Amino acid sequence: MNKHYFERFIKFSIYFIGLIFSLYTIRLYYLQILHGSELNLASNMNRVKVLSVPAPRGIIYDRNKIALVKNKSYFSVSLLPVSTNIDIKGLSELLSIDQTVLAAKIKNGLNFLNPIILKDGLFFEDIAKIEAKRSDFPGLIIETNITRDYIHDNLMAHVIGYLGKPIQSQLDDPLNDNNITKDTLIGKWGVERLYNSTLMGTAGKRIVEVDAFGKVLRVLKFELPIKGRDLILSIDINAQIAAENDFKGRSGALVAINPNNGEILSLVSLPSFRPADFTLGINPKIWSKLNSDKSFPLLNRALQSAFPPGSIFKTIDSIAGIEEGVINSSFSVFCNGERHLGNHSYGCWRKGGHGTVAFPRGLEESCDLFYYEVGNRLGIDRIEKYAKLFGLGEKTGLQLSGESAGIVPGKQWKRKALHDSWYLGETLITAIGQGYLTITPIQAANMAAMIASNGKSYPLTLLKGPENIKPKRDLSIHAETFRKVKEAMLEVVHSPRGTAHSIYTPDIAIAGKTGTAQVVKGRTDTNKQARETKDHAWFIAFAPAETPEIALSVFIEHGGHGGxxxxxxxxxxxxxxxxxxADEKQEAAPKNASDLKDQQDNKEDEDDSD
Amino acid sequence: MIQTNKKRLYEQFDWFILLLLLLLCGIGILTIYSATRPAIESVHPNFYIKQAVWVGCGLIALIFVVFIDYSFLRTIAYPSYIIGLAILLFVLVAGQGKMGARRWLNLGFISFQPTEFFRLIFIVALAKYLSSFKGLMTMRNFAFAVFAFAIPPFILIMKQPDLGSGLILIILFVMIVLARGIEKKFLIQMVITCIIVVPIFGSIVFGHLKEYQRNRIIAFIDSEADPQGIGYQIEQSRITIGSGMVTGKGYLKGTQGPLRFLPEKHTDFIFSVFAEEWGFLGVTVVFMLYFLLFMRGIDTSLKAKDDFGKMIAIGLTFMLFIYFTINTGMVLGIMPVVGVPLPFISYGGTTLIANFMTIGLLINIRMRRLGLLY
Incomplete structure (x- = not known):
């Protein structure tokens, strides 16, 4: 062996070994010193997981502290992603999930460290069966969650609204202080949406140490969730139930307002939906059914839809007419059932006519010819002005989603919207609440409330005991004007000739006005109309007439006559x-009014009036 | 006279390398204990006890190896080599496998990886051949070495298949041959041939690799490609080492191993666990121990009394060095993931005993460097 060569080789080898050690030390320096803190953080992020503990949402009560929505526990079944040898067939039978769906779920989930949620929304009875067989499926875990309990099922669904997972923009919202995660249920509709921040509370945190398979080893820190604040709504559950029962499957809306402070006492929009269907992620079938339903159950008719008001608008004509001096003691119209203007003929709902009509009979019997003339004398500008004074043509500002403003037509409006000038005939039909004029049921109720409170309008609210009860508007219309109109509205119910006399009761002094809004032009016999072209029925009212406590509007889509x-x-x-x-007030007093009421009920006649 | 010689022989016993060996084994047992800690209160797996038992067995093997004059190995080198090849062939037929590789031989009372011991036999046999002629290697010598000592075991090991051991064998072969010395003219020719042949050969080998072996190479090139597979191992190893920072998280304070983020925590990736708990400073100390060990091996080779001894010593030292380089390179993320243990520290009985025998041979050669007889 060549000694010289070998020694040279050894020297070279030592350099080489030295080089490897140097390189490795540099690499070590790079990892542990240059990137040490960053990788240390990564190792902590490996093992420390922050789990959000959802806060129970606040309970929603009606104005009498009767619970409308509470919370209840439900269970979800998950699989830890460690479990590889899972008996898919057995599991699919246990959970009654399709085998292929289940296998796909597990396959997708295995790439992540979090437990794979297999089934959600289970209750005690479902869980007992699963719990019994849980030991057959290692890695199967059952978790408890909280969801909404809709005590009254679909009652006032549009008021309560529903919950759902947030959309991306809500997660990205800079105001979202990480309280909303992609799994947090937030209000999507109704007061659940409007008062979401109040109801939602603050999610708690479970800071846990996990192993590589997501198994929780110990809880490092636990921050309790803070329950959301309860909400007391201004809604009166008795009024709401009465209203929803009375619709008997018909589509429509009802809004009742306390005219003294703007509290919404009842808000109905039918048909509606079951809020419970949404809470755990809506079933796509139910969702598409709700969306394709021709009766639009997801539409809140109380404020999203505007319709011609029909004769309920005559109350505004009356106030404008009296205030402007058009309707005075000498003003009367002879009604022969028809008024001609140019080539057109404008009819009264009573074919034979009302004869000579003055105020208040014009309102009581809702004579169209009387109001054609009132409209003619007032002119469209003044009609428009008074309509707007009573809040028509603008949103009421109740912050439920998608409120419509309706339309109060005028010369300027027509020029802008239709590029045409105003015709007198249009003034006449506007005066009887037809034509371009459209209002929402909540505007109608607000209008009734303003008449009831002599022109005062309060910010509308769904919460009981509003903080700010200064009127947002107080019309400078003479009290005498209101007195006259209110008396006439009382006669609508009280006078045997009145269009709503059928609901007369001596117990309560109800003032009201009926309306029948045409869906198609030209008056035809209502009973023969097909449902889609049948007139819309309106009624506005307030009671007790002297000191009103409730003002409301009722709207029935294609319902026929208002009365x-x-x-x-x-x-x-x-x-x-x-x-x-009344019961509270007269607890001691004997009740003898009921007999009288029964008599009156028997007298109800099928008066074909509006 | 014989008594005196024997006494002088023991005076030459290399206590230093034995000390280095025991220090590294101690570090190994402690780190295995920490790495296999259960995450929550439960039974501590007894890997560390087994390893301690293996260290004891290793010491016995070492003493046994030390007392046989390595000159005796010259007489049994070739027969042992042929028996070794036969055993490798037997493993292919009757071996037991993990992950599709047949590496283990079960003798009823014990199972072991014959490849680990074969490496020693291979080095001794090759050393015998390389010390059988004078001067630099000729083309003929080289060709013989390749066909007699490189190709047969390489094929048998790759058939198991054990990519790591096969490559290590080839690298070891090349390093030993280079140490022996090749004629300059021929060396140049060979380098040129290699430049042409290796890529072709490499692609053929790559084509015949098992899928997991191919994944290892792909994952090394692009660790982002599959975060849960082999790239995940590399990434977790990087995190484990880096999170140790300068002084480490402290003994028994590491999290990556016990919480199972780091796979193979007490075997191939044990270095990461040590680095996590002892930091840059701790690893520097371990690096020093290894460096001293390799230098001692090289020094033994330089001082050996004959070419046979020189070739064995350099071969054994290179073998340990290759193991160390590939393992630490792998966990540091600068070499592909090849299932190679870290000598003396990783858990595993066969390797540990083979490595004790390696050190025993080095001690043996150093002890007899003065040409004393007994």
Whole structure:
């Protein structure tokens, strides 16, 4: 062996070994010193997981502290992603999930460290069976969660609203202080949405140490969730139940307002939906059914839809007419059932005519010819002005989603919207609440409340005991004007000739006005109309007439006549709301009014009026 | 005279390398204890006890090896080599496998990886051949060495298949041959040939690799490609080492191993666990121990009394060095993931005993460097 060569080789080898050690030390320096703190953080992030503990949402009560929505526990079944040898067939039978769906779920989930949620929304009875067989499926865990308990099922669904997972923009919202995660349920509709931040509370945190398979080893820190604040709504559950029962499957809306402070006492929009269907992620079938349903159950008709008001608008004509001096003691119109203007003919709902009509009979019997003339004398500008004074053509500002403003037509409006000038005939039909004029049921109720409170309008609210009860508007219309109109509205119910006399009751002095809004042009026999073209029924009312406590509007889509279809609902709602109060007041006094009422009920006639 | 010689022989016993060996084994047992800690209160797996038992067995093997004059190995080198090859062949037929590789031989009372011991036999046999002629290697010598000592075991090991051991064998072969010395003219020719042949050969080998072996190479090149597979191992190893920072998290304070983020925590990736708990300073100390060990091995080779001894010593030292380099390179993320243990520290009986025998041979050669007889 060449000694010289070998020694040279050894020298080279030592350099080489030295080089490897140097390189490795540099690499070590790079990892442990240059990137040490960053990798140390990564090792902590490996093992420390922050689990969000959802806070129970606040309970929603009605104005009498009757719970409308509570919370309840439910269970979810998850699989730890460690479990590889899972008996898919057995598991699919146990959980009654399709085998292929289950296998796909598990396969996707195995790439992540979090437990794979297999089934959600289970209750005690379901869980007992699973718990018994849990030992057959290692890695199967059962977790408890909280969800909403809708005690009254779909009652006032549009008021309560529903919950759902947040959309991306809500997660990205800079105001979201990480309280909302992608699994947090937040309010998506109704007061659940409107008062979400109040109801939601603050999620707690479970800071845990986990191993590589996501198994929780110990809890390092636990921050209790803070329950959301409860909400007491201004809604009266009795009035709400009475209203929803009375609709008997018909589509429509009802809004009742306390005219003295703007509290919403009842808000109905039918058909509606079951809020419980949404809470755990809505079933796609139910969702598409709700969306394709021709009766639009997801539409809140009380404030999202505007319709021609029909004759309930005559109350505004009357106030404008009296205030402007058009309607005075010498003003009267002879109604022969028809008014001609140019080539057009404008009819009265009573074919034979009303004869000579003055105020208040014009309102009591809702004579169209009387109001054509009032409209003619007022002119569209003044009609427009008074309509707007009573809040028509603008949103009421109740912050439920998607409120419509409706339309109060005028010369300027027509020029802008239709590029045409205003015609007198349009003034006439606007005066009887037809034509371009459209209002929402909540605007109608607000209008009724303003008449009831002599022109005062309060910010509308769904919460009981509003903080700010200064009127947002106080019309400088003479009290005498209101007195006259209110008396006439009382006669609508009280006078045997009145269009809503059918709901007369001696117990409560109800003032109201009926409306029948045409869906198609030209008056035809209502009973022969197909449902889609049948008139809309309206009724606005307030009671007690002297010191109003409730003002409301009832709207029934294609309901026919206001007097026969809409007014009875108003009566029941008023009774449901005022009766418990009356009972409180007269607890000692004997009740003898009921006999009288029965007699009156028998006298109800099928008056074809509006 | 014989008595005196024997006494002088023991005076030459290399206590230093034995000390280094025991220090590294001690570090190994302590780190295995820490790495296999259960995450929550439960039974501590007894890997550390087994390892301690293996260290005891290793010491007995070492003493046994020390007392046989390595010159005697010259007479049994070739027969042992042929028996070794036969055993490798037997493993292919009757071996037991993990992950599709047949590496283990079960003798009823014990099972072991014959490849680990074969490496020693291979080095001794190759050393015998390389010390059988004078001067630098000729083309003929080289060709013989390749066909007699490189290709047969390489094929048998790759058939198991054990990519890591096969490559180590080839690297070891090349290093020993280079140490022996090749004629300059021929060396140049060979380098040129290699440049042409290796890529072709490499792609053929790559084509025949098992899928997990291919994944290891792919994952090394792009660790982001599959975060839960082999790239995940590399990434977790990087995190484990880096999180130790300068002084480490402290003994028994490491999290990556017990919480199972780091796979193979007490075997191939034990270095990471040590680095996590002892930090840059601790690893520097361990590096020093290894460096001293390799230097001692090289020094033994330089001082050996004959070419046979020189070739064995350099071969054994290189073998330990290759193991160390590939293992630490792998956990540091600068070499592909090859299932190679860290000598003396990783858990594993066969390797440990083979490594004790390696050190025993080095001690043996150093002890007899003065040419004393007994």
């Amino acid at each position: 026969s279809a809409a007014a009875p609902i108003a009566l029941d709602v008023i009774k449901a709301y005022l009766k418990p109060k």
